[in-house]
Amino acid sequence: MFLKKITTLKSVGRFKSARISGGEYGHFTLIYGGNGRGKTTLCAVLRSLQLNDPKVILRRKTFTATTEPDVGLLFDTGLSRFSAGTWSAPQPDIHIFDQQFVTENVHGGDQIDVEHRRNFYRIVVGPTGVALAEEVDRLDADATAKQSTITAEKKVLEQHLPAGMKLDTFLKLAADSAIDSKIEAAEKALKAVMDSAAISARKQFSVPTLPSLPDDFLDLLAKGVDGIAANASARIQAQLAHHAFTDAGEEWLSQGVPHIVDDRCPFCANPLDGNALIEAYRGYFSEAYEDHKAAITDMATELNKALSSTTALKVETAFKTVATDAEFWAAYCDHGFMPSEAVDRISEEVDALFVAAKAMLMTKAAAPLDPVASTTGFIEAQAKWAATVVELEASEATFEEANRHIQAIKDANAVTDKSTAQSALDALKAVKKRHTEPVLGLASNYATLLNEKKTLVDLKDDKKAALDAYDASILRAYEADINQFLASFGASFRLAECGKNYVGKQPQSTYCLRFDTSDVDVMKSNPDDPGFDTTMSAGDKNTFALAFFLSQLKRDADLSKKIVVFDDPFTSLDDFRRAMTAKEIVRTGGTDRAAQVILLSHDKFFLDAVHGLIHGANCTPFQISTSSGSSSIEPWDIEREVKEGYLHDHMRLQDFAEGRGGYARDMRLLMRPLLERYIRYRFPNQILEGKWLGDMLAIIRDDAAHPLTPQYDDLDDINGYTAPFHHDPNTTFDEDEVRTYAQRTVAIVGGC
Structure with a gap:
């Protein structure tokens, strides 16, 4: 370009x-x-x-x-x-070296602050490094913004935190598909601890043995007596009926049979040999027959005991007590027991079976030798009760498992206090809360935000590592270049320990200014230590800035x-x-x-x-x-201005001072430069280039023997008068005053 x-x-x-x-x-x-x-x-x-x-x-x-x-x-x-x-x-x-470049990128006159070091760094690393640094900054800003969102989301989540639990712990709680049942169990366990006295007083499930027919009931009804003709009873009954001796007749006959002597009738003395009726009497009223009758009588007692209303009511009451206890225990455990509706039929069905069985037994008692068949009423009553027994036994079969749960509650109560049970319940509720809306959605979004931030941080770290690697090489090279220029300028200091840091997140250059073996860290500003402001002259500061700028040019491909x-x-x-x-x-x-x-x-x-x-x-x-x-x-015309400039300006000023031409506007700006060149030419080894009239006056003032001491006041007056015009050429002026000072100037430099 x-x-x-x-x-x-x-x-x-x-x-x-x-x-x-x-x-x-x-x-x-x-x-x-x-x-x-x-x-x-x-x-x-x-x-x-x-x-x-x-x-x-x-x-x-x-x-x-x-x-x-x-x-x-x-x-x-x-x-x-x-x-x-x-x-x-x-x-x-375009590259521009001016005071703004120096002020923005190198120093602010007496100090090198953070912004100087940041801009210094950006220039050193160039477009590649700046792009990496900006990417690091962008990712860092994105991560910071993401963290702001995370913080806001965290506050919302923390509103749902269980008491005493930290957020990280809460979020790590694993889901549990059985959590509802576990919470229910834990609530029951806590209730059991709270109701420990009632728990201790309650017994496990138990009921008496179910009512049932005596084992040999049906066998007895079908049983006769060995040696007694099957029709003996009928013949005896017929005989008693013939004589109208049904009331106590059988007893009378049984008492009489043992009094038969010599096979003759104790009543008529007639021989009884071959009398079939007498044989029937003897078998019928034998000891076996008496035992058989006694068994029937005993069966009546046993039947009454087995199927009595008292027995049935006791069983029914026991089952109902279990049902009541089951409701109590259901508040503390899932015991699995389900009451049977058959309980309400116990007394009725047992009574029906008892009545039917008793009727059959009475029939047997009336004709002990005759088998008694099951009546229809008995069969129906027995079938109903048998079915009811099946239902009741099924219910009773659950007692063992239920009692195991009940005993577990009793055992747990013996070793668990309220605080422990409450903590266990709270822990389970925390798990459910963690995996239930709105926490479930909030936690998922929070986890996504954390992962997104981690991705940004990882990317930033990768970019930062690449930037660090790039900077490590470029900073050393820049340090070498700057020092080469400082050496060529004859500077008494060098750049050292050139590096960077991320104070304030944005990268900035770090370096020292080395004077022989002593380093001045530009980042430190202890007023008691040597610093940039005390160790660097104005010329050194400008030289340093210029060396930096020239190094930038050198490395621009x-x-x-x-x-x-x-x-x-x-x-x-x-x-x-x-x-x-x-x-x-x-x-x-x-x-x-x-x-x-x-x-x-x-x-x-x-x-x-x-x-x-x-x-x-x-x-x-x-x-x-x-x-x-x-x-x-x-x-x-640089040739004329420089090579003949002094004589040319001298003649112009003299012409104006003597009224021969020229403009006061121009002359007021010509006097001081003319005096400066006059003094430089007159004292070439004393007044160096770059010194202005104010500097020259200081030299004259400090040397009482200086040749220009007699002209000091005039020089000082001219300097003071012309200074405002050089700062602002539009400053108002009086032409006569300008001419007066022009005459005083010519008087110092001499006419020609």
Whole structure:
């Protein structure tokens, strides 16, 4: 890129409506301008173009301008126009060394603060490092923003935290598919502890044996007596009926049979041999028969006991007690017992069976030798009861498992207190809460946010590692380059321990300034220790900044496509450093270096020094002049101004002092420079380049034997009078006063 010409400068700083004259700019373009004429404004225009920042120009709008800033810069690539507050074609390929560069990137005069070190770092690492650093910053900002969201979500989650539990512990609780049943069991366990007295007083499930027929009941009904004819009973009954002796007749016969002697009837004495009836009597009323009858009588007692209403009621009551106890225990455990509806049928069905069985037994008692078949009523009653027994036994079969649960509660109560049981329940409720809405959704979102943040942090760490690796090499190389330039400038210090840190998250350079073996850490500001402000002279500070800028140029791989601008780069430098600065500026525009070098200075002799070092390259000198309240840019005859400048200005001032021509406006700015050159030429080994009239007066004042001591007051008066005009050329003046001071000036330098 190459700036061919500034075509337009209106309403910007001193350039109210600048006249632009002269041809195109050369590979080296030297621009001379006194203080306050617009050099800084030109740099600002170029910086605005470089940064594409309209504010840089808009803030410099000419005070009394009635039109908006208007700038035209013609490049080899075309015209870049600033109009209506915007650039038509920004040009980023420009390097600018001026006070703003120094103040923003190197030091603030007496200190190097965090922003200086951050900007220093950005320049050192270049676009690659800046891109990595910005990516690190972006990821860090994203992670920070994500953390803000996480913090907000965490506060919402913490509102659901069980008492005494930390969030991390709560979130790590695993889901449990059986949690509801476990909570129910735990609630029952806690209730059991609370009701320990009632628990202790309650017994396990038990009922009496179910009512049932005596084992040999049916066998007895079918049984006869061996040796007794099957029809004996019928014949006896018939005989008793024939004699109308049914009441107690059988007893009478049984008592009489043992009194038969010699087989004769005790009543009629007739022989009884061969009497079938008597044989029937003897078998019927035998001991076996009596035992059989006794068994029937005993069976009646046993039947009454087995199927009595008392027995049935006792069983029924026991089952109902179990049902009541089951309701009690259900509050403490899932015992599994289910009451049977058959309980309500026990008394009725047992009674029906008893009645039917008793009727059959009475029939048997009436005819002991006759088998008694089961009646229909008995069969139905027995079947019903049998079915009921099945149901009751099924219910009773659950007693063992239920009693195991009941005993477990009793055993647990013996070793568990209320606090332990409550803690166990709370832990289970926490698990359920963790995996139930709204916590389930909140926790899921929270986990997603944490994972997203971790991803950002991991990416940031990866980018940071890449940036660290890149910086480790580039920072060392930059340190070497800066030190090489410092050595060439004859500086007494070097850059050392160049590195970086992330204080305040954004990376910043860290380094020391080494004086022999002593290091000054620019990051420390202990007022009792040596620091940047106490160890560095103004010239050292400028040299350091210039070395940094030149190192930046050296490491710019695309420098051959860029413009480099220097604005008064030698402030407070001694002769040697001024000379080296001139050489480095010329080297910057050397073969395969910058596409163009633009140098602005208020010192025409420094410009002449640079001009004298340029060989084989096009060099165009221009100057910023002022007239009618506006600065302009026009060609500048550097040869005449520098080589014959003293004599030329001397004659102009003398003509004005003697009334032979000239303008007071120009003369008021000519007196001080003429005096400065006069003193330099008269005392070349005492007054060095770069010293101005104020510095010279200090030297004279400190030396009572100085040859100019007699002229000190005049010099001091002239310096004081002309100073305001050099700071602001628009300062009002009186022509007669200017002529008076011009005469005093000529009196000092002598007529010619």
